[in-house]
Amino acid sequence: MRLHRNLVFAVIDGLSDIFNNDKYADKVVQSLLKRDKRWGARDRGFIAETTYEMVRWRRLYAEIADVKQPFSREDLWRMFAVWAVxxxxxxxxWPQLAKTPSRRIKGKFEELSKIRKFKESIPDWLDALGEKELGRAVWDKEIAALNEQADLVVRTNTLKGTKQDLKKAFKEIEIETDSISGSKEALLLKERSNIFTTELFKNGLFEVQDASSQLVATFADPKPGNKVVDACAGAGGKTLHLAALMENQGQIIALDIYQNKLKELKRRARRAGAHNITPKWIENNKVIKKLHGKADIVLIDAPCSGLGVLKRNPDAKWKLTPEFLDNIKETQEKIISDYSKMVKPGGSLVYATCSILPSENQLQINKFLDSEIGKDFIFVSDRKILAHETGFDGFYMAMLKKNN
Structure with missing residues (x-):
């Protein structure tokens, strides 16, 4: 690989924004890629992949380079040199890379690779928490898997065609895909590609969605004609999947506390040809109260730590704090208690997170079932998805039934 000065400078600029200005990596990378229209796919790929790699291994590289936050530009160049070596x-x-101690870098790497918190590049508190909740053997494997680059997976929009149709259409534009065992509508791209510029995407034939995430709507098992509430819909990834599974029949009420996310959901629904979705902004408790006892299925895709999706959001390791985790668990508990009231007798409550921590998952379900409101529900089943077992994101989902 030959390094090009303008590409590396872009990476250094991006890292400064991410590490020192607390900006989100995905937003920074999007901005960087617009800097020079002359950059081709390989140039853009270098910037995106190198930036994410540097974010993913921040602690390890900083330790080897012997630098600490806030990182000066000289510090960032030293960390980049570690990446390259x-x-x-x-x-x-180049002057910025002069006198790089390659032998010392390799020796330090060998030394630090024996210590998990450095080897996997994670904060002390998070390393301790992962081992406490999952056990050392599982945590060792899981955090290693979560540090691997995420695959690019799409979900076939069955409102507009079959998986085989989509696979064939991708092949016609020289994009090779593989099916994924256990995911009916999922296709894995063999090589990363800018698929958002394709007519297939513009015509709504697929959505980008990890294989594990695709299992949530299927787990909820909606039927055509059902009344479904997607209680934390966001921009609608799972909402659109529910619509496809319901064959555009029945009603999906997509709730969220953020209006801008629901606007994005509307746009995506139009592209996907999903016509049975009604977005509703939760501006006050009355929105929830009006739906009490009305839904066949309530899906709570709860806000969480996001530890299961570190593959695609590596900067979450550095933004997450113990205080945030404590607060989000309280939020999860309140959401289950409040939103479960929308389930009608005989209906289903599905709780899901993209976390791997039992304290956000099984323990929240147990706590709810032991509560006064939870006594109206019975546990049906749950599913724990770990990245080291599947190669995809970590997820949790549980189904409860409300007594008649």
């Missing part, structure tokens, strides 16, 4: 990239004769 460890990947066998030939360093150019």
């Amino acid at each position: 460890l990947r066998g990239v030939k360093l150019p004769d």
Whole structure:
């Protein structure tokens, strides 16, 4: 690999924004890629992938480079040099990379690779928490899997065609895909590609959605004609899947506390041809009260730590705090208690998170079932998805039935 000065400078600029200005990696990368229209796919790929790699291994690289936050530009160059040496990239004769101690970098890497918090590049508190909740053996494997680059997976929009149709259409534009065991509508791209510019995307034939995330709507098992409440719909990834499973029949009420996310959901629904979705902004408790006892299925895709999706959001490791985790667990508990009231007798409550922590998952379900409101429900089943077992995101989902 030959390093190009303008691409590397873009990476350094991006890292400064992410590490020192607390900006989100995905937003920074999107902005960087617009900097020079002359950049081709390979140039853009270098910027995106290198930036994410540097974010993912921030602690390890900083320790090897012997630098601490806030990182100066000189510090960031030293960390970049670590990245290059460890990947066998030939360093150019640039002033910023002069006197890079390649042998010392490799020796320090060997030393730190024996210590999990450095090897997997995670904060002390998070490393301790993961081991406490999952056990050492599982945590060792899980955090290693979550540090791998996420695959690019799409969900076939069955409102507009079959998976085989989509696979064939991708092949016609020289994009090779594989089916994924256990995910009916999922296709895995063999190589990363900018699929958002394709006519297939513009015509709503697919949505980008991880294979594990696709299992949530299927787990909820909606039927055509059902009344379904997607209680934390956001921009509608799972809402659109519910609509497809329901064959555009019945009604999906998509709730969220953020109006801008519901606007995005409306736009995506139009593209997907999903016509049975009614977005509703939760501006006050009256919105929820009007739906008490009305829904065949209530899906709570709860806000969570997001630890199951570190593959695609590596900067979450550095933004997450113990205080946030405590607060989000309280929010989860309140949401289950309040939103469960929308389930009608005989209906289903589905709780899901993209977390791997039992304290956000099984323990929340147990706590709810032991509560006064939860006594009206019975546990049906749950599913724990770990990244090291599937290769995809970590998820949890549980189904409860309300007594008649």
